Amino acid sequence: MLKQAPVKVGLRIDVDTYRGTRLGVPALLTLLAQYGVFASFFFTVGPDNMGRHIWRLLKPQFLKKMLRSKAASLYGWDILLKGTLWPGPIIGQKLGSIIQKTHQAQHEIGLHAWDHHKWQCHTDTMSPDELFDEINKGYQLLSTLTNHQIRCSAVPGWRCTASTLTQKQRFDFHYNSDCRGHSIFSPEKGMAPQIPVTLPTYDELIGQAGITPHNYNDEIIKRIKPHQLNVYTIHAEVEGIALINLFEDLLQKAQAHQLQFVPLFHLLNKPPEQWPIDTIKNQFIPGREGWLSWQGSSLQSLASNQT
Numbered sequence: 001m002l003k004q005a006p007v008k009v010g011l012r013i014d015v016d017t018y019r020g021t022r023l024g025v026p027a028l029l030t031l032l033a034q035y036g037v038f039a040s041f042f043f044t045v046g047p048d049n050m051g052r053h054i055w056r057l058l059k060p061q062f063l064k065k066m067l068r069s070k071a072a073s074l075y076g077w078d079i080l081l082k083g084t085l086w087p088g089p090i091i092g093q094k095l096g097s098i099i100q101k102t103h104q105a106q107h108e109i110g111l112h113a114w115d116h117h118k119w120q121c122h123t124d125t126m127s128p129d130e131l132f133d134e135i136n137k138g139y140q141l142l143s144t145l146t147n148h149q150i151r152c153s154a155v156p157g158w159r160c161t162a163s164t165l166t167q168k169q170r171f172d173f174h175y176n177s178d179c180r181g182h183s184i185f186s187p188e189k190g191m192a193p194q195i196p197v198t199l200p201t202y203d204e205l206i207g208q209a210g211i212t213p214h215n216y217n218d219e220i221i222k223r224i225k226p227h228q229l230n231v232y233t234i235h236a237e238v239e240g241i242a243l244i245n246l247f248e249d250l251l252q253k254a255q256a257h258q259l260q261f262v263p264l265f266h267l268l269n270k271p272p273e274q275w276p277i278d279t280i281k282n283q284f285i286p287g288r289e290g291w292l293s294w295q296g297s298s299l300q301s302l303a304s305n306q307t
Helices: 018-035 050-058 060-068 071-075 077-081 096-104 116-122 128-146 162-168 216-223 238-242 244-256 296-306
Strands: 007-015 040-044 108-113 231-235 259-262 280-284 291-295
Touching (some): 007 018, 018 040, 040 096, 108 116, 280 296
Parallel strands (some): 007 231, 040 108
């Protein structure tokens, strides 16, 4: 009897901050090596100004999310205050050796952002030149650190605009992961394919509909389906530090359920021009502060499920 092939799950690891790079990434490298798992790491390499998000506490949806996910204990006060009283450190300059070790461990390296806070808060108001400059500064430093051409990117907060896509075409990205959705697609003929994230993140599920740390991993496993795209995102600041034991439990459960975590590029099984064309639309989603970018056809399905 033939053994059933494992279900592939793209593992995307977003690294947003100095603390996540310094503490979370080394811990994740050790853990992933222990289980023989490779992933796609998307690094923020410029100034860590994430503490400036503290002003978003004035927005009810953001405050509700922060309280529900117990953000202070989850992320640490040094993240929540970074860049508020003085400019944040340039992550790639201070912690470049950790990024280099990630590359040497044969994980896929992609660009997340130069300034994560600036992108998440101002991407829809930046000019084309500003967008290019943000991408280019991160791209150049990350390429220098790895001595390797960076082939993929993933915008912070799933916040992507038409202008963002245009500027990204000026780089030789083999794919981007800028939105939520259900299948790989190209936003426009000739554009690099998008590999959307299909599964919810910890902060989106926890405290909702009876989801607790005790049953969270079971919920993620339940949502992974054979014969469809499965992409899961963790954060070095969360699953690499406070929730590393929870993430190890997920790795164990994945093995037991014949699930194989892989870098996102492993999911690209045909040439770029053969992926279907779909749109990217920005939409406000109940329970989350701010808009997210969604695969257009996936958003239609989401709306149908909510009615």
